[in-house]
Amino acid sequence: MSTLRRFPPTGLRWRLAGWLALVTLACTAIVFVTVYRGTGTQLRHQIDQETAGDAGELAHNLALARSRTPRQLSAAATRYVRAQPFSASSTLLFVLVPGVGTSTNRPEVFAPLSPDHGETPAEQAQENRLSARLLAAPAGYSTVLLPDVGDLRLLKRLVRVPGGLTVTVGVGEPLAAVAHAQRSVARAFILAGLLALAGALLASYLVGARLSSPLRKMAAVAARVDAGDLYPRIHHTGGQGDEVKVLADAFNHMLDRLTDAFAGQRAFVADASHELRTPLTVIRGQLEVLASQREPSGEEVRRVERLVQAEIARISRLVDDLLLLAKTEQTEFLRIEWIDLSAYVGELWDGMSLLANRHFELGPVPAGTLRADPDRLAQALRNLVGNAIEHTTADGTVRMRVQSAPGERIRFLVEDDGPGIPLDQRERVFHRFHRIDAARDRASGGTGLGLAIVRGIADAHGGTVSAGESQEGGARIDLELPGFTAAHARAADALGETVRAQHGRGASGAGDAGRVRTR
Ligand SMILES: Nc1ncnc2c1ncn2[C@@H]1O[C@H](COP(=O)(O)OP(=O)(O)OP(=O)(O)O)[C@@H](O)[C@H]1O
Ligand SMILES: [Mg+2]
Known part of the structure; x- marks a missing residue:
């Protein structure tokens, strides 16, 4: 039974x-x-x-x-x-x-x-x-x-x-x-048929058992994964053309990806909680200090209020960033429009170049239209320019070059003359909460989500983003998007001149420039 x-x-x-x-x-x-x-x-x-x-x-x-x-x-x-x-x-x-x-x-x-x-x-x-x-x-x-x-x-x-x-x-x-x-033939066939039938039944049952054995192993592994254990794998030895081996490899690969995804999710939740806990601890500490004083001075109250406000702003920014990151994976994340590239970039650059005391350089912008979400693209470019401002000192250079690329693509290159991003960090900086110098960035208010958001926006557009080195040895971030249609050659010269703008407004010194925000 x-x-x-x-x-x-x-x-x-x-x-x-x-x-x-x-x-x-x-x-x-x-x-x-x-x-x-x-x-x-x-x-x-x-x-x-x-x-x-x-x-x-x-x-x-x-x-x-x-x-x-x-x-x-x-x-x-x-x-x-x-x-x-x-x-x-x-x-x-x-x-x-x-x-x-x-x-x-x-x-x-x-x-x-x-x-x-x-x-x-x-x-x-x-x-x-x-x-x-x-x-x-x-x-x-x-x-x-x-x-x-x-x-x-x-x-x-x-x-x-x-x-x-x-x-x-x-x-x-x-x-x-x-x-x-004919009767003899019939008798011989009945006998041979019965023997062949029995042999076929036995052989096919054994072959079926052998074929289904790895499948049953896979089912057992899947059951263990379903029960929460992500680490079992299927060990099947077979040649290149063995379909079961191909399936087992694909299954194992899927489990590896799942394990990574779960680990990433756990790390993300841990990082997010940690980032939220830090300002909350500051707020609680400051409030406790205030409460411990019987009659706190008006100056002390204002000091605490300033600190608490700053931490609350940090928390809301973090929450906004987290929500945005979560949304980048949804299909309705983008509102795609036709953007007149030169006008769009010029306007955006004018706004960004007011943010700090830097040499802001914008190269020629190819004339044409880009199919993209203007708000998300602006957010990505502001994050990149914000980083460049953060990592350069007063009078440093922040440059943006816009180039058309093969296959109706457009490249935004945001460069600076700061310390740059070390080679081994150039991929990791796009990971959530990753900061090269965590202690300094936390003190300066960075949460390590800016570049992750840029990558999310690039991915949603079907584009790419990568880090490199600028000609001055600083950082260069290369954001490439599809959907660019170049305008007539005459129109392409419209923004031929490099626009240079140096602004003394906004933040007043090198220390303040590190806290300049673009969002
Ligand atoms: N232009 C740059 N020059 C040097 N390092 C950079 C530059 N841009 C980013 N980085 C490094 O990459 C890390 C991740 O950048 P990202 O923008 O994701 O986070 P953040 O700027 O620290 O925080 P947030 O952008 O969320 O406020 C930074 O902490 C910084 O160490
Ligand atoms: Mg940033």
């Missing part, structure tokens, strides 16, 4: 066994019908040839007999048929001489119309009917059913003998041998 439950009859091995049994049966049936019919046809053909030979020989002998009268001819025929070696067998041989009678090796069949010696009238009547049927059979081949013999293959020929007489020569051979051979 338990075995049945473990291997339900709907399982792969049972279905395989069932199908193979059906195919074996069908093949055996087709071969059987072919062999059965072939045997019958061949034997019948052989019998036809034999009867033709016998009839020919009989006709030839009658011709040689040189009998002058019908009676002499009949006597010669009787002598011949009685002398044949097959006269005692079941083969029928007769010669009908008109006006005389029938000479045959089976006289009881063609006997006179009265009861023979020892025969009942019913038996004699039957023989009379039989002889009438034999005599009435058409010339050529026919099959006649005889009560004792069964089916009889009969060949009748009209033979003209010397002297002008025409006699009927008949030769009959029972078809029992054919039926017998």
